Amino acid sequence: MPAHDVLIIGAGLAGQRAALAAAQNGATVAIMSKVHPVRSHSVAAAGGINAAISVDDDWRSHAYDTVKGSDYLGDQDAIEVMCSEAPAEVMHLEHMGVTFHRNESGEMDLRAFGGASLKRTAYVADITGQALLHVLYEQLMKHHESVARFEEWFTTSLLLDEEGRCAGVVARDVRSGRMEAFTAKNVILACGGAGQVYKPTTNGLIVTGDGIAMAYRAGAPLMDMEMVQYHPTCLVETGILITEGARGEGAHLLNSDGERFMEKSAPNKMELASRDVVSRAEQIEINEGRGVGPGGSGIFLDVTVVPRKRTLEALREIVNLGRDFAGVDITREPIMIRPGQHYIMGGVKTDVDGRTPIEGLYAAGEVACVSVHGGNRLGANSLLDTLIFGRRSGEHAAARAASMGMPKVATLPALRADAEKIDAIISRPHEGRRVSEIKAELGEMMNQQAAVFRDETGLQGALETVGRLREEADRAWIDDRGTVFNQDVLGALELGFLIDCAETTVVAAIERKESRGAQYRTDFPERDDAEWLKHIEVARGPDGPAVSYSPVTITQWEPEERKY
Numbered sequence: 001m002p003a004h005d006v007l008i009i010g011a012g013l014a015g016q017r018a019a020l021a022a023a024q025n026g027a028t029v030a031i032m033s034k035v036h037p038v039r040s041h042s043v044a045a046a047g048g049i050n051a052a053i054s055v056d057d058d059w060r061s062h063a064y065d066t067v068k069g070s071d072y073l074g075d076q077d078a079i080e081v082m083c084s085e086a087p088a089e090v091m092h093l094e095h096m097g098v099t100f101h102r103n104e105s106g107e108m109d110l111r112a113f114g115g116a117s118l119k120r121t122a123y124v125a126d127i128t129g130q131a132l133l134h135v136l137y138e139q140l141m142k143h144h145e146s147v148a149r150f151e152e153w154f155t156t157s158l159l160l161d162e163e164g165r166c167a168g169v170v171a172r173d174v175r176s177g178r179m180e181a182f183t184a185k186n187v188i189l190a191c192g193g194a195g196q197v198y199k200p201t202t203n204g205l206i207v208t209g210d211g212i213a214m215a216y217r218a219g220a221p222l223m224d225m226e227m228v229q230y231h232p233t234c235l236v237e238t239g240i241l242i243t244e245g246a247r248g249e250g251a252h253l254l255n256s257d258g259e260r261f262m263e264k265s266a267p268n269k270m271e272l273a274s275r276d277v278v279s280r281a282e283q284i285e286i287n288e289g290r291g292v293g294p295g296g297s298g299i300f301l302d303v304t305v306v307p308r309k310r311t312l313e314a315l316r317e318i319v320n321l322g323r324d325f326a327g328v329d330i331t332r333e334p335i336m337i338r339p340g341q342h343y344i345m346g347g348v349k350t351d352v353d354g355r356t357p358i359e360g361l362y363a364a365g366e367v368a369c370v371s372v373h374g375g376n377r378l379g380a381n382s383l384l385d386t387l388i389f390g391r392r393s394g395e396h397a398a399a400r401a402a403s404m405g406m407p408k409v410a411t412l413p414a415l416r417a418d419a420e421k422i423d424a425i426i427s428r429p430h431e432g433r434r435v436s437e438i439k440a441e442l443g444e445m446m447n448q449q450a451a452v453f454r455d456e457t458g459l460q461g462a463l464e465t466v467g468r469l470r471e472e473a474d475r476a477w478i479d480d481r482g483t484v485f486n487q488d489v490l491g492a493l494e495l496g497f498l499i500d501c502a503e504t505t506v507v508a509a510i511e512r513k514e515s516r517g518a519q520y521r522t523d524f525p526e527r528d529d530a531e532w533l534k535h536i537e538v539a540r541g542p543d544g545p546a547v548s549y550s551p552v553t554i555t556q557w558e559p560e561e562r563k564y
């Protein structure tokens with residue numbers, strides 16, 4: 001049975017950055033991922049990463065923009081940590097080999113992004129996530145003696161010792177179907193978000209909330225789960241993302257009258273207001289009959305106003321996406337987009353060192369809620385979040401490991417329970433519904449009832465549907481009865497994780513009876529600081545999700561009315 005100082009679940013940016021930091025701090029490390037690391041969703045990040053690098057910028061300005069973007073729900077102490085450490089982290093990445101775009105005078109170039117008071121986003125064309133992920137993967141290879149890799153291993157649950165401390169995980173080797181227990185002094189969850197709760201979503205098929213659900217099942221509280229980000233520019237049919245970099249380069253949003261409607265809701269920032277603001281403005285145009293395309297369900301994104309040479313240089317991936325997935329040459333004609341699920345601000349509650357309330361359990365990246373994004377994340381702040389809090393978790397876990405012995409934990413009962421659960425799914429009779437049908441219904445329902453606009457009736461309906469789907473999922477059947485690369489059975493486990501994430505999202509959205517950030521309640525359209533300037537936490541209780549509150553940390557920026 002393998003035993004390590006630090007066991008990291010997830011090999012996206014947060015996981016790999018944590019692994020590097022832990023190894024550099026003398027820990028023995030294992031990093032586990034259900035897919036090959038460079039296929040993690042981080043690879044899809046296009047637009048860039050924020051840092052106050054420019055001479056006329058200051059990290060406090062970045063922090064203020066982030067606080068305002070969060071609709072004052074972000075914890076300001078954590079935001080200060082993230083923004084003040086950002087410039088050094090980005091420089092460090094460049095020194096490790098990330099080829100950030102440079103301007104004519106040879107300095108690092110920065111592009112404009114939503115909600116930012118000046119150009120602050122460093123980028124590598126529109127493949128920033130890929131560039132970062134590959135460099136970290138290479139750098140980690142240098143530490144092959146202290147870092148063990150478990151690629152294509154699927155974690156099924158967390159192991160707790162008798163005192164309730166996290167002491168390892170149970171996992172399945174995807175290639176062979178073999179189950180194994182791993183002991184560790186510390187576990188860092190870096191499993192990414194839960195975008196697949198929604199359909200469509202910009203997120204990869206593997207983004208199924210596994211880490212959030214495993215932590216929740218182990219007793220860790222989730223925070224800000226009601227805050228689900230809809231990105232303003234997704235392709236109408238598929239939900240594929242057109243990066244905010246397009247608007248950063250100057251693209252316009254137009255309704256069916258050819259009007260730049262952002263003038264109405266954000267006269268100063270226009271298309272570069274925060275994502276929640278732009279998504280709502282688009283949805284209003286669509287709902288009020290000023291949408292474009294079949295059924296008026298879209299909005300035009302006009303990239304033709306950007307010089308063609310610049311588009312081909314800085315936005316080449318979306319030129320390809322437009323051509324391949326919508327049959328549109330974005331350098332010559334507008335493309336139809338609409339708001340689509342993109343990111344979850346909520347996740348496993350942590351402090352600024354990645355610690356969750358369960359001793360020995362850390363979380364970093366999209367799986368975690370520090371909370372630096374509060375009610376709404378600014379574009380290009382997530383890559384930053386993964387790297388800063390990935391590194392801090394790795395450092396803290398390595399230090400903790402140095403001060404303790406290997407925990408003693410009975411692994412056999414959990415190992416057996418998970419193996420039996422998987423066997424039971426494989427041998428279910430072909431009655432009831434398929435996993436894929438239930439997943440599709442869940443996603444479409446959430447996209448109707450827990451989306452840009454919400455109300456009590458819709459959310460209560462969503463909660464009922466989630467309950468029914470949970471029962472159906474417990475009986476759902478699959479085709480593959482084998483052991484080698486049985487993705488079918490993993491899909492059934494992922495559906496269970498998705499349902500936990502959906503339920504906690506809906507419960508928190510029902511609880512928050514106000515409109516703030518991404519949560520817009522048509523029945524409570526105002527922000528209500530007196531009652532709701534607080535985090536909602538959801539933990540698993542004996543009768544399902546139990547809600548509690550925690551205060552928002554305010555250091556230097558008192559809540560103000562939010563205008564762009």
Ligand SMILES: Cc1cc2nc3c(=O)[nH]c(=O)nc-3n(C[C@H](O)[C@H](O)[C@H](O)COP(=O)(O)OP(=O)(O)OC[C@H]3O[C@@H](n4cnc5c(N)ncnc54)[C@H](O)[C@@H]3O)c2cc1C
Binds near residue numbers: 045192381
């Ligand atoms: C299309 C797209 C574009 C984006 N563009 C930007 C951008 O330009 N700028 C920005 O700041 N943010 C962007 N984001 C958001 C950002 O990319 C993500 O929030 C971030 O990369 C998440 O990184 P992560 O390390 O937390 O998780 P991920 O990169 O999602 O990695 C999760 C890891 O966990 C592993 N894992 C999950 N479950 C299990 C399990 N059960 N067992 C074992 N392993 C498991 C996976 O295999 C994977 O290795 C974008 C997101 C999308 C979807």
